[in-house]
Amino acid sequence: MASLASGPVCPLPRGDHDRVQLGHGSGGKMSAQLLREHFLPRFRNEHLDRLGDGAVVPVEGGEIVISTDTFVVSPLEFPGGNIGDLAVHGTVNDLAMMGATPRWLSAAFVLEEGLPFDVMDRILNAMARAAAAAGVAVVTGDTKVVDRGKADGMFVNTTGVGVLHDGFRPRPDSARPGDAVILSGPVGRHGMAVMAVREGFAFESDITSDTANLAPLVAALRTEVGAAVHVLRDATRGGVASALNEIAGASRVGVELDDHAVPVPGPVQAACEMLGLDPLYVANEGVLVAFVDPAAAPRVLDVLHGFSAGAGAAVVGRVVPGHPGMVVLRTGLGGTRVVDMLPGDQLPRIC
Amino acid sequence: MKYLAEYRDPKLARSLVDRIRREATRRWTLMEVCGGQTHTIVKQGINEVLSDAVEMIHGPGCPVCVTPLEQIDRALHLAARPDVVFTSFGDMLRVPGSECDLFQIKAKGGNVRIVYSPLDAVELARRSPDKEVVFFAVGFETTAPANAMAVWRAKEQGVRNFSVLVSHVTVPPAMVAILDAPDNRVQGFLAAGHVCTVMGWTEYEPLALRYRVPIVVTGFEPLDILEGIWMAVRQLEDGRHEVENQYVRSVRREGNRPAQELVERVFQVVDRGWRGIGVIPASGLGLREEFADFDAERKFALGFIRADEPAECRAGDVLRGRIKPFECPAFGAACTPESPLGAPMVSSEGACAAYYNFGRFRRAAGED
Numbered sequence: 124m125a126s127l128a129s130g131p132v133c134p135l136p137r138g139d140h141d142r143v144q145l146g147h148g149s150g151g152k153m154s155a156q157l158l159r160e161h162f163l164p165r166f167r168n169e170h171l172d173r174l175g176d177g178a179v180v181p182v183e184g185g186e187i188v189i190s191t192d193t194f195v196v197s198p199l200e201f202p203g204g205n206i207g208d209l210a211v212h213g214t215v216n217d218l219a220m221m222g223a224t225p226r227w228l229s230a231a232f233v234l235e236e237g238l239p240f241d242v243m244d245r246i247l248n249a250m251a252r253a254a255a256a257a258g259v260a261v262v263t264g265d266t267k268v269v270d271r272g273k274a275d276g277m278f279v280n281t282t283g284v285g286v287l288h289d290g291f292r293p294r295p296d297s298a299r300p301g302d303a304v305i306l307s308g309p310v311g312r313h314g315m316a317v318m319a320v321r322e323g324f325a326f327e328s329d330i331t332s333d334t335a336n337l338a339p340l341v342a343a344l345r346t347e348v349g350a351a352v353h354v355l356r357d358a359t360r361g362g363v364a365s366a367l368n369e370i371a372g373a374s375r376v377g378v379e380l381d382d383h384a385v386p387v388p389g390p391v392q393a394a395c396e397m398l399g400l401d402p403l404y405v406a407n408e409g410v411l412v413a414f415v416d417p418a419a420a421p422r423v424l425d426v427l428h429g430f431s432a433g434a435g436a437a438v439v440g441r442v443v444p445g446h447p448g449m450v451v452l453r454t455g456l457g458g459t460r461v462v463d464m465l466p467g468d469q470l471p472r473i474c
Numbered sequence: 475m476k477y478l479a480e481y482r483d484p485k486l487a488r489s490l491v492d493r494i495r496r497e498a499t500r501r502w503t504l505m506e507v508c509g510g511q512t513h514t515i516v517k518q519g520i521n522e523v524l525s526d527a528v529e530m531i532h533g534p535g536c537p538v539c540v541t542p543l544e545q546i547d548r549a550l551h552l553a554a555r556p557d558v559v560f561t562s563f564g565d566m567l568r569v570p571g572s573e574c575d576l577f578q579i580k581a582k583g584g585n586v587r588i589v590y591s592p593l594d595a596v597e598l599a600r601r602s603p604d605k606e607v608v609f610f611a612v613g614f615e616t617t618a619p620a621n622a623m624a625v626w627r628a629k630e631q632g633v634r635n636f637s638v639l640v641s642h643v644t645v646p647p648a649m650v651a652i653l654d655a656p657d658n659r660v661q662g663f664l665a666a667g668h669v670c671t672v673m674g675w676t677e678y679e680p681l682a683l684r685y686r687v688p689i690v691v692t693g694f695e696p697l698d699i700l701e702g703i704w705m706a707v708r709q710l711e712d713g714r715h716e717v718e719n720q721y722v723r724s725v726r727r728e729g730n731r732p733a734q735e736l737v738e739r740v741f742q743v744v745d746r747g748w749r750g751i752g753v754i755p756a757s758g759l760g761l762r763e764e765f766a767d768f769d770a771e772r773k774f775a776l777g778f779i780r781a782d783e784p785a786e787c788r789a790g791d792v793l794r795g796r797i798k799p800f801e802c803p804a805f806g807a808a809c810t811p812e813s814p815l816g817a818p819m820v821s822s823e824g825a826c827a828a829y830y831n832f833g834r835f836r837r838a839a840g841e842d
Contacts, residue, residue, distance in 0.1 A: 144581040152812055383484070396478065398590070399564075455484030456491065456696065458519010463831050466812040467577070471564035471588065 146467025150361030150406075153467045174373070175295060176217035176356065179287065188223040190214055191282040199246060199276045202316045203331030206279055207250030209408060212336050213359070214283040215257045219338040220355040220411065222293050222345065223285030225257060230281050231265040235274040246277065257336045259283065291345045293355040293413075298374035302353055303420035304440040305413040307340060307433045308333065310363050311391040314405035319394065330390045335409030335432040344413070347426045351419035356412045361465070364403040366412050367450045368464040374414075378450040380440035380462065403462060404469045414442065481695030490700040491523050494707055498527035502710050503659050504703060505652070505795055507645055508614075508666030509536030509824065510694045516828040518696045520703075528703055531659070531795035532825035534648050534748065535666055537613040537641075538565050539793065539817040539824045542747040543781040545612075545641040546571040551779055552608050552639065552770060553584040559602060561595040562610040564588045569820045572781050592624035592638070599628065599636035608770045611638040616668040618642055618759060619733035622740035625761065625768045637770040640760055643746050645669050646677045647757035652794055653685045660795055662706040664692040664699065667721035672737075674729025678717045686715045693721040740765055749817050750789030789816035792825050799829040806830060 146153040163171065170178040177190030194210045211228065218225040230250070234243070254261055312333040319328045337357060344352050354374070358366040363385070371378045387395075387402045395402045409432050415423050420438055427433030450462040506512055512532040515521050521530045534540050550571045553560035560576070567576040567586065580586040585605075589595050592609050599607035611621040621638060628636040645666060652660060665678055670691045678689045688709035692702030702720040709716060719725055737759070746758025761769045771777065783789075787809065788802040799805050799818065809815035811827050818824035 142578075142581050144577050146577060392478075454518045455482065456487050456518050456520065456523055458522045460517055460519060461831060467568070470568065471590065 144467070148360075149465065149468040150359070150365050151465040151467055154361075155464070173294075173296075176220040177223070177283075177285070179221065186287050188218050188221045188285045188287060189282065190217040190221070190285075191280065192217060193278060193280040195275060195278050196317060197275045198317075198320055199242065201320055201332055202329075203312070204334040204408075205246050205249050206277060207246035207248070208253040209332075209334050210279040210281045211250055211253035211257060211259070212334050212408060214281040215259060216337045216357045216409075216411070218283045218285035219341040220293070220357055221285070221287075222291045222341070222355070223287050224342065225259045225283055225285045225338050227262045227284045228254060228259050228281050229263045229265075229283075230261050230279065232267070232280075233274050233278040234266060234268045235276050236268060236271040238276050243277065253336065257338060288345060290350055291352070293352050295354055295356060295370050295373040297353040298370055298376050298378075298414040298442050299353060300376060300442050300444045301417055302376075302414040302442040303417045303423075303438050304367070304378060304380070304442065305415060305420065305423055305427070306358075306363065306386065306435075306437055306439050307337070307411045307413070307427050308409065308435040309386040309388045309391070310358070310407055310410060311387060311395065311402035311405035313408040314362070315391050315394045315402075317406075318398070328390050328394055330388070330394065333407055333409035333432075337409060337411050337432060340411065340427055340430050340433050343426045343429065344423065348415070348419050348423055351416035352413060352423065353416070354412070354414035358407045358410045358412050360406050362402070362404040362406055363410070363412060364401075364450065364462045365464055367462070370412070370414065371450050372448045374442075375447045377443040377446035377448070378440060379443045380450065380452045382452050382454045384437060384439045386435050386437055386439075399471045400469055404465055417441070478695065481693070481697045483697065487518075487696050487700055490697065490704055494524060494700065494704045495527045497704070497711060498707050499711060501527060501529060502661055502707055503529045503531060503795075504662045504664060504706055505531040505533045505660040506664040506692070506699070507533040507535040507649065508664075508669065508694075509539065510668070511664060511666065511692065511699055512536070512825055512828055514694055514696060514699055516831075520696065520699060524703065528707065530703075532792070532828065533652070533663075533795070534751065534793040535614065535645065535669075536818065536824050537617070537643065538569055538820060539789070540643055540748045540751070541566070541569065541612050541641045541817065542749045543572060543783050544747065544779060545639065547573075547781045548771065548776045548779050549610055549639055550574065550576065550579055551776065552774060553579045553586050554582070555606075555774075556583075557606050559585045559587060559598065559605045559607045560610070561587050561589045561592075561598065561607060563590075563612070565820070566610055566612060568814070569817050570814055592621050593627065596624050596628050596631075596633055596636050599633050600631065603635060605635065606773075607636050609636070609638045610641070612641045614643055614645055614666065614669050615673045615737070616666070616671070618737045618741065619672060619730070622736045625740050625765050626736065628768055629765060634767070637768045637773050638761070639770040639776075640741075641746070642741065642759035643748065643757055644743075644759065646681065647754050648748070648751075649678075649681060651751065651754050651757075653681070653687065655794060657796065660687070662688040662710055663690070664702045664706065665689050665717075667691060667693040667698070667724060670719075670721065670725045670729065672730050672733050674727050675717050675719065675725070676727060682715050682717050688715050689717045691717065691719045691721050691725050693724065748793075749783065750787065750791075750793050752790070784815055787816035789818050789826070792816075792818055799826040802826070
C-alpha cells in the first residue's frame with residue numbers, strides 16, 4: 124500500500140473515473156470535474172472557456188447570446204409547473220443572466236413510447252404560454268420517439284438566442300470586494316416541490332415550484348440600475364450555495380452570507396429538516412443571485428420588489444477581501460462555517 | 475418554524491454561551507456522542523464560540539461512519555447481483571468499500587435505491603416478488619425499532635424475498651471502550667437524545683457512577699446542545715457525576731418500552747466490529763435465530779467476504795477523540811469528501827467531513 128510520505132495517494136483502487144454516475148449531473152464538484160476532464164478540453168474556444176450561463180458571440184453589427192439547456196424531471200408535472208414551462212424559463216433565464224433580452228428559442232423533444240397525448244398536450248400548452256409571456260418565439264424544433272423505458276416520459280432541450288444591450292454586461296467573474304449579495308426570493312421551492320411528489324417520499328406539502336421567467340426583472344435592473352449590477356446568476360441545480368461558489372471562484376473573491384438573512388419558506392424548511400437536507404443546496408427555478416455595488420443595493424431591492432418573482436428579494440451577504448474563492452456563512456451565534464460546493468447530489472441524512 | 479425556531483433563538487443561545495464561559499473555571503473536555511449533535515455543533519460554530527471554555531470531541535455516534543468496511547463490501551457484493559434490489563438510507567451510498575461505493579455499483583447496473591423507511595423496502599419486496607429486496611439495516615438504538623418492525627412485518631406477512639444486512643451498534647459499549655482507554659481525555663458526555671428516546675437512560679447510570687463522569691442526555695438544536703454543555707460543565711465544576719436529562723421534551727428515564735420490546739424480540743446482542751475501532755464485545759445487534767430467514771448474511775452466504783481497513787486512515791483515533799480530524803496526515807490530502815478514505819469523511823455527520831466542510835475557514839484564519 125502506498126505510504127503517505129510519498130504523497131497524497133489514495134490507497135483504494137476506486138475506479139472512480141470509468142463511467143458516468145448520477146452525481147455527475149448534480150451541479151456540484153462532480154459536474155465540474157466531468158466538464159473539466161471530458162468536455163471542455165475537446166471543444167476549447169474563447170467563448171466556451173468563459174463558462175457563463177450562455178455564450179456571447181459576435182455577429183455583424185453587434186453581439187448575441189446563445190444558451191442551451193436540457194430538461195429532465197420526474198414527475199413531468201409537479202405543483203407549480205411542468206417540464207414545459209420549466210424548459211422555457213430555464214433557457215430564457217440563462218440568457219437574461221448574461222444581460223440579454225431573450226428573443227428566439229428552439230425546442231427539441233425526446234418522447235417515450237406510451238406517453239399519453241393529454242399529458243404531452245398539457246406540457247406543450249404550458250410551454251406555449253410561457254414562451255408567449257416571455258416574448259420569445261419557438262422558431263425551430265425537433266421530435267424523436269424512443270422505446271418505452273428509454274426516457275422518463277419526455278426529455279426537452281431548448282436553445283435560446285438573445286440580444287445584448289450597450290453598457291450592461293453582468294458576468295460571473297465581475298464580483299468586486301464590497302459588493303452586496305442579493306437574492307431575488309425565497310430558496311428551495313422547486314427542489315422540494317418536485318421531491319414531495321416523487322415516488323417514495325410520502326409527505327404532504329403545499330410547496331409549489333418557483334418556476335418563473337426572470338427576464339423582466341433583469342430588464343428592469345438594466346434600465347433602472349445599469350452597470351452597478353456586476354453579476355447575475357440563476358440559482359438552479361445545486362442551489363444558491365453552488366451558484367455563490369461558482370461566482371466566488373470565477374471572480375476570485377470571498378463571499379460572506381448571513382444565516383438569518385437567507386429567506387427560506389416555512390414549509391421548505393420543514394421538509395428539509397425532515398429529510399436532513401440543507402435548503403442552500405436545493406434547486407430553484409425562479410431565483411436569481413445578484414452582486415451589485417453596495418450603493419445601488421436599495422435601488423436594486425426596490426426594482427425587484429416590483430415583481431412577484433422578486434417580492435421576497437433581500438440582501439443576504441457581501442463580498443469580502445479575505446478567503447478568495449470561498450463562501451462563508453455567519454451563524455446566528457456568531458460562529459462561521461464554510462458553505463462548500465457538494466461533491467455530488469445532496470444525500471439525506473440517516474437520523 | 476414552530477417547535478424549531480424556539481430552539482434556535484440566537485439571543486438565548488448567546489446568553490447560554492456567556493453563562494458557560496463565565497462558569498467554567500478551566501477548559502473542560504466533553505464528547506458529544508451522536509453525529510447529529512456534531513452536525514449542529516459544527517454547523518452553528520458552537521465549538522468555535524466556546525473554544526476557551528470547552529473542547530468538544532466528536533464521538534463515534536455516526537452510524538454511517540462506524541459501519542465496518544467488511545459490511546460495506548458485503549453490501550456492494552449484494553447490490554451488484556442482478557436478482558437483488560438493494561435499499562439503503564441515502565448517506566450510505568457514498569461510503570467507500572474496498573473497491574468502490576454503492577453509487578458506482580448503481581452506475582454499473584446494480585439496482586440500488588434510497589429509502590426513507592425500512593417499511594418502504596418491505597413494501598417494495600411485496601410488489602416485486604421476482605426480486606430479492608435487501609435493506610441495509612445500520613444505525614444505533616434509534617433506527618433499531620423501525621428496522622425490527624420491518625423484519626417483524628415481513629415475517630408476519632410472509633414476504634420471503636425480503637432480508638436485512640444488519641450492522642446495528644449500541645452506544646453504551648462504545649462509551650465504555652472510550653472510557654477504558656488508558657489515554658482517555660473525555661471528562662463528560664452529551665448522550666444522544668434520540669437513542670435515549672428509545673432506550674431511556676438507566677444504562678448510563680452505572681457508567682456515570684463507575685467512571686465518575688457526568689452524562690447529560692441532550693437534544694439536537696443549538697439551544698439543546700448549549701444547555702447540555704452547560705449542565706455538564708456545571709456538574710464538573712461542582713464535582714458531581716450524574717446522569718441528567720436536558721432533552722425533557724422527548725426522553726423519559728425508562729424510554730419507549732414498546733420499541734424496546736420489539737427490538738428485544740427481533741434482535742439479540744452480538745459482538746460487532748466498528749470501523750476504525752475494531753470489534754467491541756457485545757456492542758451490536760444481530761437477528762435472532764427465529765428470524766434467520768431474513769438475515770441477508772445467511773441467505774446469501776456472505777461470510778467469505780473479509781476486508782482490512784486502509785492503514786493510512788486514522789478514523790479510529792478521530793472517533794475516540796485521540797486526534798482532531800485535521801491532525802490526520804490524510805485529512806484534506808489523500809482523504810476528501812470527493813474521495814474519502816475513511817467513513818467519517820463521507821457522511822455530512824462524520825467528524826472529518828464536518829471539519830472539512832465547515833472548519834477549513836477557521837483554521838485558515840488561525841482561530842481553531
